[in-house]
Structure formats: C-alpha cells, structure tokens
Amino acid sequence: MDLVLYRLFQTWQSLRTKPGLIFSVVVSMGLTLGALLAVSALAYVIFIKTLPFPDAERLYLVEHQLINEKQQIDGRAFTYPNLEYLYKQQQVFDKSASFYVDAGIIMSLPKRPMAEISYVTPEYFQLLNPAVALGRLISDNEGVDQYKPVAVISYRLWQQQYGGSEDVLSQSLNINDQSFQIIGVLAKLAPGLAIAGYNQQSDVYAPWDFNTVDARSRKRWGNDDGGLMMLGLLKTSITPEQANQQLTQLMNNNWQQQVSHIDFFKEWSVAAQLQPLKDYLLGDSQQAALLLFLGSIGLAIIALANLTNLLLSRTAERQHPLAISAALGASIKHIRTNVFTEIMLLMTMAMTVAQGVMLLLIALMQQYLTDYLPYLQQLHISGLSLLFSALLLVVISVVLTLICSRTIDYQALNNQLRGSGKGTGVAVKASTRHWLISSQIAIACLLLMSNSLLTTQSLNLLNQPLGYQTDNIKALVTSVPEGEGDLALLKQRLAQHPQVERLSQSMRPDIFPTLALSNQADNARFSVLAKPVDEAYFSLLEQPLLQGAMFTAQDNQQRNSVIVVNQAFADRIKTYGEVIGYTFDNGARIVGIVANTVIAGSTAQEPAFYYPAGPRRNMFLIKFHQGASLSQAAVQAIMTDVQPQLSVFSYQSLDYYNNQGWKTAMITAVSSVGISLLTALLTGVGIYGVLSYICRMRRTELGTRLAIGAKPLRLVQLMMATTRRDFLLGASCAVMALVILMWMFDGYQNIQLVSELLPIIALSLLFVGGLLVIAAYLPLRIWLKQPIAHLLKGE
Template sequence: MNYIMYLIKQAWQSLTKTPGFIVSVVTTMGFTLGALLCVLTLAYVMLMKPLPYPEQEKLYRVVQSQIMQNGQVDNNLFTYPGLIHFYKNQTHFSEAALIHYDDNILTSLPKQPSLKMGYVTPKWFSLLDIPMARGRQFEQTEQLDSHNPVAVISFDTWQNEFNGDEDILSQKIAFSGVSFSIVGVISDTFIEPEIEQRGLKTQVWLPWDYNLDTSAKESWGNIIPLAAFVGKLNSQQSIKQIEQEITPAENQIWRDNVGGVTFLNDWTLQMKLHSFNSLVLGGSHQVIYFLLAGVFGLVIIASANIANLFISRIAQQQHSLAIRAAMGANSKQLFNALLVESGILMLLSICIALVIAVCGFYILQHYLSDVLPRVAELRLNRFSFLSAIIIVMSLAYFFAKVSAKTIKYKTLNLTLQSSGKGNSAQVPKKTRQVLVITQVAIAATLIFVNANLFKHALDSLNEDAGFETHNLSYLNLVYSGMNWPEYDAFSPIMTDIKAQIISRPEVEMISHSSSPLSRFWQWPINDLVRKERYTIFIKSIADDYFELLGQPLIDGENFSTADIKDGNNVWIINEALANHLSPNASAVGINVNPGNDQVYSIKGVVKNIKQPNQIDQPFRVYGPSDLSQRSLLIKFKSNQALSREQLVEVIQQSHKSMVIEKYESLSQTQDAGLFTQKATAITTAVLASLTFLLASLGLYGVMSYSTQIRRFEIGTRLAIGAKRKTLILMIIKDNSQSVLIGLVFSILIMLGLVISFNNQLERYVNWQLLPTVILTFSLIVLITLIACYLPLRNLINRSVIHALRAGH
C-alpha cells in the first residue's frame, strides 16, 4: 500500500510540472468520453435494459391489419366492434386491457386546456404495475360497460393544472359534458410505455366507456385510430401459432359484418402479436448503431492524439527516466509509474465525462424524447459506472503501454552519460504511419457521413413547403356537451364565432378551413372510370384557402360560392394526382368515380405542398367545406396575435358549449415538425467540426514530431543549398503515402456501410454525394498540408545553424 501511495504521489508531482499536458489530456478525453458514456448508456437502456414492468417479456400488443385484394396492407388498425369482440373472446392472455389515446378539453378549468387522454380498462394499471402517489387505480367498478365517471390523473397534471392541491381526491373534472371524480394520482416515477407514440405522456386516464360516441361503436367498416389491445401472454404456443389460430376467427367475424360493403370485397384481416419491447424500440436500433460508430470513431481519434502527447512527453522525460534507471528502477517499475500517471489523468477525465454524460441525458430528454425511445429512463446507473471503470482501466493501460514502448531501457544509461543529448526516444516510423493512416481513415469517414447527413437535413429545412405559415394560426373547436347536436346545427354557431373573431383588431383574414399541416383524411378509392385503385388524401377547404396560404393554382379555377354553399361534387387536386390521371394533358374537367356511387369533377390543380418529414408526394384532394366545419385558419396582422385565453373569452361570448380543441401557430407547428432535421443538422455539424478539430490536432502532432526528429537532416540540406520549396515537397511526399492509404481505407469503410445498410441508405446514395466526397477529401488534404508545413516553417524560416544545433 505504501508503495502504491508513493507511486501516486510521485506521479502527481511529475504531472503538476506540466499543467498544459494535464489540461490537454483531461479536456480532450473528458468531453470525448462524456459523449461515449452518454451514447453507451442510451444503447444499454434501448437495447439491453428490461422494460420497467413486471414480466415485461410476456407483454404484447395485438395488431389487426386490413389486407387489400392486391395483398398490400391498407392499415394496421382495429375496427371498434372488432376490438371489443377480440377483447371479450380471446383466450391466450391471462390479463388484458384496452387503451385508446386521444385529446380532450378540460372544460372545468378557466383556461380550458387540451389534455392527452388515455381511455382504459382496469387491467391497464395492474399489467404495468403503475405506482400511485394519491388514491387508487381503476377497479372492477370501472370495467367495460360500467359507465362509472371517475378519473386518474398524472403527477404532472396534478402539479401543473391543480397546483399540487393536497385535497385533489375531492375534486372533479369535466370532459365533453361529463363530470368525473378524481380517484387517483399516478406517481411521478411511472414511465409510460411508448407503444403508440414516442414521448407521449398521458395526462388523464378515464374509463374506456367514455372514448367514442355510440354511432362509431357499431361500425365494422370503419377503423379506430390510436386504440390498442394489450395483454400478458399465457400460452405454451409460439407467437406464429397463436397468430395462425386467431386470424381465421377474427377474419370470419369481420367478413360476416362487412359482406354488404362492395369496396371491401376480397379484403382480409391478419392478426399479429408485437412484444412491448419491439414496439418501443421500433427501428431505433439502427440510429443507436450509427451513434455508437460515430462516438467510437471520435474516441479512437482522441486516443491517437493523446497517445501522441504521451509519446512526446516521454521524449522530454528521458533524463529523469535515466536517473530512475540508474537508481535501480527496472522496466516493470518504470511501466508502473507510467500506468499510475495515465491512471490519474483518466480518472480526472472520467469525472468530467460523467458530468458531460448527465448534460447529454438532459439534452436527449428535453429535445429528443419524441425521436428516441426510453430517453426518460436515462440516468447514471450501474452500467454507466461499470463502463466508466472499464474505460479508465483500458485507456490508462493503453497509454502507459504506448509510452513504455518508446522507452529503450538499455540506452537510458547512455542518455544519462550524455546529459540527454542526441539520445532521446524516438517513435518508430511504422508507428507514426499507423497513427496517420488510422486518423485519416476514421476522420474522413466521420466527416463524410456527418457532412452528408447535414446536407440532407439542411435541404429538408430549406425546401419550399409550397405554402405560407407567417402570422397564420389554426383553430379547431369541439362541442363540450354530452349529447352532440346534428351536424348542420353547427353552421350558425360557427358563422357567429367566425364573425366574432374577424371583428378583433388583431385579425386580418379568416378562412373556414383546416390547417395544411393537419391531417389529410386517407381515402382508398376504386376509380371505376380508369379501372384502378389508389389512395387519396382529402381535406375540406373554403374558397379563400389557397389565397390565404399563398398556394398557387396552376390550372383550372378555384371553388365558387355555389360550390361551397351547395356542397357540389367538385375537387381541386395537386400536381401529383393530376400527373397520374392525365400525364400528357390537363386534368381539369376529368370526372372521377371513386366507387361510392358519386362522380366528382376536377375543377382545378394546385401546386404540391410538402409537410414536415414527408418523403413521397401523396395524391392530395381538396373538396369544398361547409359552414358546419369546426376548423378555422386565422391570419393575424403583422406583429399581432390572440392568446388562447383571449380566444376562449371570444368563443364563450358566442357559444359557451364550444371549446378549443387545438389552437396553434402554423410556423411553430412546422418548426416542431422539422425538429428532427434541425437536431440532425446541429448534431452532425458539431460532430463533423469536432472530428475535423481532433484530426487536425492529431495529424499536426504526428507530423510535427516527424519533422522535429529530422531537424539535423533538414539543417544539412539547407546548408548545402536546398530550396525551401524542395524541403516542403519532401515532407509532403514522405507523409502523402500514409494519408493516401488512410483515404483508401475510408472509401472501403464507406462502401461497407452502403452495402451493409443498403435499404436504410438508399435515399442518401446518389451522384449528389460526389461534392461531399470531394469536400471531405479536400479537408483531409488541407489538414495534411498545414500539418506538414507549419512544423517545417520554424526551421526553414530561421538560420541554418539553428536547425543544425537543434537537431544535433
């Protein structure tokens, strides 16, 4: 123990004499290892850590798919009666629950906030072992068809909407005209399973019975979005056997109930079981693999740079090492001293790394929760600390070993006798070449990949959406009463609300239309005129919609007042559908029979629009809206707006039963939709810059060292008349082979990535990559030229005697 303490004390005293060395190593490795620990912990949580639910390996979601005649999947959603039938008749799950996600308006609070809802049956709570902060979970009294109006709220809802009121269990909340007694508050430790949407945090849970109106519950032909069957599997059969058993039964009951729907002739159902783990992870394992590859690349570059610093330090310590050897220290003891030094530096680095990792967790949780799964579970854990220990031990040993390799123990005596002149340790040329090749190969690959991802993200951000969003907001209203009036009854209500809003001085224009960023309703149609089937995406709009958005009409004409008033069967379609229906002529005037006994005439063609994250251009159709539609587009005057509270007041003056379901700025909605691209652009730009910086430092260090050990040779050449240009070309030529080999390796790595991940990278691989390749290689060549020239500059720009003395 005393010997170890002695080594630590000696190592620290030695290190404190070179504070610049300490700062360089600790800073570089601290930030690099922080990124590594953050990504490793993320990989552990995503790929290895069990879900935080009892018997999580038995938890499954059953998905029902509707298969069209051509064998393609039309959707992966249950019909409402089909879901209830399966729930009541299944035999393979010991416990089962229904969950339906939706939004609803909390009308019992003055602000009338829109909350994320979960309509569930009681077993949802026991399946997930949901902890409670107050009160109870749902019980048998809230079972299917019990209609018991109670509610369980999340911890955040309790704090944010009710200010943490200790008397919360005596309060009631109102949704859609129904008053619910709060019976429980879920603990803030509960982590909700992301089986439907990443980052979704349900704010209120209500009994299943309150999720849909009666008419929708009877339809076997309509699907119900955001509804799911989940359960704990209790069967000795394989998943495939269960699917083969339940599919025919469910398909038959569905066919018996939709036999009269011509459109669904020859359609079939298919039942699939998906584990919770597969649903939560989705395709994110590919993202984590790329992150791991990127951060390991940075670690390798940083380690090469630090190894070079250790080697340089050993060259400077030859005299002190010789003294130790003369006093009896053998090679093992010298190695132990170096190991303690590197160990101290790595311990300091890992302390910084842990702080950086925690900061990384915060960024991921606050900005990427809707992109990456399970980020809410990120925190320093046993895996993090075990990884930190392994990293510290491995890197400390690696740097000590690299340093020890440069020590020629048998020549240390000569070093002492000659006072250290001319006998400094030298790194073998082969080692220097390997360092250069490794840094160039990894740096070129990382710069290329990140530059390419950055370019694609930037292209998406800068791509013209085809419509304006500035000063525009979308408002959607719902009826808060229990029994909805007939649809036509909304016409005078909406007309009055529209008049009240347009009378506000902040408002410039208003359109009875929905947002271009909101959902277009999917409509699979059977075009009887062209004898083909395809899917269109339809939206109802007013005649001032295109003017408000600045979306140009490129053929035909807009809806007339009569079209809006009478609800005429006319469509305005986008370019994509127009080119499909009539590739060589105008599509205006074409009549389309979608298979519902009605004919629609195409009146105009508008420019395509692009919604955030849209890859392909769908067939979009615009039909005339009616005055009963509850969606409005509001254009405000410059630097003007209305808050949600102000709008609530305006609407309440007109009709107290109408409440705001959604009120959002189009610009903010579009920015939120492009968040992934923004995050990608920022992340890749930072990684590319960091890679470039580390590679520059590393190459400069290796090439500077190579130049320094050739000082005498360079001085001699200068003395006999060698020109500066000749010497520069000589140094460049000596290093160019290693750089060229590194570039070749980087090309092989990139080809390997393309071959291994062809499906995922298909949309990135094209001739447009050539400028990125040229840019990447140009950056590497630039780094090399600078790294070759700068160390040489100090020798060739000074007197010859300086180089001869320094090199002797």
C-alpha cells in the first residue's frame, strides 16, 4: 500500500510541472465524458430499462384505425361506441382498461384551476399499480355503470391546491357541475400516468361513467375522438399479430353492421393495431436519444484522439527519466506501470469532473427537455452509472497505456544514456500520427454534416410560414356557461375594452377537429380538418381570401349552412366541378376559398374547411393594440362581473402555442449547433496538437528551408501536404457513413440532394479544411518568430 501511495505521489509531483497537460486533459475529457455519461444514462432509461409497471413488456395500447375506401388510414382514434364494444367483448387481454383524457375547471377551489382529467375504468390503476400517499384507488365497485362519484388526485394538485392537508379525503371537488368525493392521493413519484402523452399529467382521475363525451357522440360510430384510449395486458398465449387480427375482426364485423345504412362509409372499415406502451410513451424521443448518444460518442472519440496525441507527446518528452529508470534496472513492466499510473491519475481527475458535468446536464435536461424526452425524472447518479464510470475509467486508461507503451523501445532506453542520448529520442510513429488526424477528420466531418442536416430540417420547420399572423393575439377559453347571453355579454365587454383592437369568437388556428362531408351525386366523400369560426376570424388573423366571400354576422347568428374551404381542399373539389357554390349532402355550400395554413412544427398543408361557430362557442381570439395586453386576472375580473360562475379555462398567446409545436425543432437545432461547435473546437485542438508535435520534430528541417530562402507560406503548404492524404481518407469515410445514416433514418429522407445535401457536404469539408490550415499555421507561427540559428540548432 505504501508503495502504491509513493508511486502516486511521485507521479503527481511529475505532473505538477505540466499544468497545461493537466488542464487540457481534465477539461476536455471531463466535459466530453460528462456528456457521454449523461446521454448514456438517458439511453439506458429509454432503450433498456423497463417501464415501472407490473408485466410492463405485456402492456399494449390499442390503436383504432379508421380506413377509407382507398384503403388509407383516415383516423387513428377510437369512436365511443367502438371502444365500449371492444372493452366488453375482447378476449386477447387478461385485463383491459378504457379511459378518456379531458380537461376541466375545478369550480370548488377558490382559484378555479384548470386540470387535466382522466376518466378511467378500475383496471387502469390495476394495470399501472401506482403508489398512493393517502387513501385508495378506484375499485371494481366503482366501475362501469356504477355511477359512484369518487376521484383520485395527483400529488401535485394535493400540494398546490390543498396544501398537503391530510383531511383532503373528507373533501370533494366539483368539475362540470359534478361533485366527486376525494378517495385517494397518488404518491409523489407515482410513475407513468401520463399515458395520453408525456406532457399530459392528469391531476384528477374519476370513474369512466362520468366522462364528458356528449350523449349524441356516444352513439356515433364514425366520429373518432383522440381522447378515447384503451390499455391492455396481453395474454401470454397470444402474440401481438394474433391480437391485431382478432381485435380487427371483432370490431370490424360489428362496425360494418352499425354503419351499413350510412352511404358515406361504404367500402370503409376499421382495424386494430397494438402498440407497446413503451414505444407509445417514448415516441420520436427514441430517435432523438439515439442521435444524442451517437453525437456524444463522436465527441468522446475526438477528445480521446486529442488525449492520445497529448500522451504520446508526453511519453516522447519523458524519454530521459524513462532511460534513467531502465538503466537502474527497471523492467518494461515497471515502465508501463509508471505510464499507467500517470494516465490513471489524469483520467481519475477528468472522471471526477465528468460526474459534476453529468449532474449538471441531467439537471438541465430535466428542466428544459421534460416535454420532449419522457422519464427524465428517473435520471440520476446511481450505482449502475458509477460502475459504468469506473469501467470506462479503467478501459480508457488501459487502452491509452497500451498505445503509449507501443512507442517505447526498451532496448533503446537502455542504450540511450550510454550513447549520450543523441539521435535516440522516442518519437511518435508516422502511422500513428496519420491515424489520429484521419480519424478526427472523419468523425468531425460526419458530426458536422449530420448536425447540419438536422439543423437545416429544424430551421425549415421554424421558418415555415404559418399562413396567418400571431402578433398581439391571445387565445381565451372559458368555462361553459348555462346560457348564450353570458357569452354574448362577455364578447361585448371584451370587444369594448380600450386595450382590445379586435375580437373573434373562434377556436385558435392550430386546433382542427376532423369532420366528414359527402356528395352522393358525385360519389364524393371527404374526411377533412374542420373548424368553427365567426365572421371576424379571417380578418383578425390576416388569413387571405383567395376567391368568393367570407362569413357574415348573420351566418353565425343563424348557423347558416355555408362553409369556407382552404386552397388544399378546393384543389380536391375541383375534380367534381366549380368550387364556389359546390354543395354537400348535409346542405353545406362553399362560399369562399382562403389560403392554406400550417400547424407549427409541421410543413403539411392539409385540406380543411371552416363553418359558422354560433354564439355558444366558449373560445375567443383577442387581438390587442400594439404594446397593450390584459392579464389573466384582469380577464377573470371581467368574466366574474359578467357571470360569477364564469372562469378562465386557458389564456395564452398564439406565440406560446406555436412555440410548443416548435419545441422539438428548437431543441434539435440548439443541440445540433452545440454539438457542431464542440466538434469544431475539439477537432481544431486535436489537429493543432498533432501538427504542433510534427513541427517540433521537424524544426531543424524548417530552419534549413528558411535559411535557403523558403517563404512562410511555403512552410504552411509543406505542413498541409503531410495531412492531405489524411484529409481525403477521413472525408471519404465521413461521406460514406453519412449516406448509410440517411438510409437508416427516415428523418433524412426529405433532404434534397442538390439543394441541401451537396452544399452541406461541401461547406462541412471546407470548414474542416480551414481548421487544418489554421492548425498548420499556428505552430509554425511560434517557430517563425525565433531566429533561424535556434531552429538549426534544434532549440
């Protein structure tokens, strides 16, 4: 033990004379390994770790597919009667749960907060088995058709609205004029309850019987609703493929009988598609996590190449003390042990910094990426992560020791002191230098090109024109009042407010339900996006009218059967005749055509139509004068003055909602730019280190060339010539790897070869080439400042 401590002490004393080496290793490896550890922990949670539910690998969500006459999927959500039928008749699950995800205002609380609400059958909690902080969960006695008004609330709602009071179980809450007795509070870390999307954490869970689907929709076999879902525990004797077939046959046979009298659904069908719960919850985050993981590995490899060059140079510089050790009888094993001890000490310091970087990155991801990457709250430094860190530390230290040991010629060390040391210096092999440069160039080019492609796609989404303007506009949703007069008075009061420039009683522009239209005479059937709006909607959003006319106030008051279509829908109708005046079977007549719009985060211009909203629509778009606005409290005060029971359901700017849609693109763009900058920095430093070493080894030659009249530019060209082959090899490997990645990932398929891909490849290679030029010039600049005589003497 004393010998080990002594060796560590001696190694530290030797390293203390090289603060630059310590700083370079600790900072570069600490940052890159910290990033690798954080992303590896994320990858473990997403790709390897099972969900925190009983029999999680057997949990599946059922996707209900509505397939049109062209055998295309028209919708991916349940209709209410089909979900009820499947819940009662299915035979492929040991246990299944139906649930409906909605939102509402808790009227019984003083602040009337809006809350996400899930209406569930008892099996929902039996499948997920969440822990409770107080009380109990919904039981079988409170199942379907029992109509027992009880509720389970989240830990968050309990703390924020009830102050964590334990007498909460004696209280009730009122939602949609229905009072629910609180019977339980979920535990603080109850996992995985955001099944409707990892950004939708339900705060209230009530029995299925009280869901808010209206009586008419409960009988309609063709109206799907994205809030309706089904979760099941698949029987061990049935495969997912068999379950798909059995559920599809069960649903479709019954559905065909129910819609046989509806001409619109002629040749239509329904199908079931099981999706593993984990895949559903993770969604696109799996590809994002994979890209982050690959990017962090690339950065780590570049940093390791830099470290390899530093340590090889360090080994070359230590030839004299190593020769003394050999002369005093040290074996090659002892010399390698000394090298390993030094590398291990450096890597231990770097790994210590990496743990701090890992903690910081995990905290940042949990703060800003929770809506994008699920289960981030499960990330922390665990025993497994510490074991992985230790394993990484040992493996890197051993590999670097073996690489450095290969450059040590033990016999030459023994002879060095006898021959005064001249001409016997330890040098880094040329093949090793070429490998270091070409590998860094290959990885750097690949990372730069890949991240440039991701950035390009993200910027295309962010810069996609929406087709309407959002400046100074907020969307307000109110609770549903008992009479139309309340909304009419509220609309009048808001419109008369001095801060308000214009008002529309309409749904916000990024929400589009789907409705069906048909024309029996033309055999035309459409299932398209639809939105109820009033006469002020298009002018408020400045959505251009291309042909025909807008709605009038009378159309909205009388709910006239007129619609306005967008250009994409008009293009589909053209095949059946003149668009303006075209009338559907339900009497809806097209009176106008407006420009297309897109939803933030998408580039698709989907067919859509707009119809009169009517006076009972509890949604408003408020455009304020420049620099003016109203707080939510001020809006609530106006509503309370109109009707004390009215409350704000939601109140946000259109920019807020658009930013939610753009969040994925923004995070991808920022991450890609960050990785690119780190790649450029690490690559530049690494190549500079290799070329700086080459300059030191060739300083006598450089001095000779200067003495006979060579210009500095010629010396730069000479240094560049030594890396030309490495650049071409690395760049070629990077381009081939990029092609393979584009083939593997669907996300790259929209890249245009000539307009986007080739310029990105050219700019990336040009950028790396520029780094080579700078890295070749900077070490030469140091030697060029010295007298030629010093260079000739090798000083």
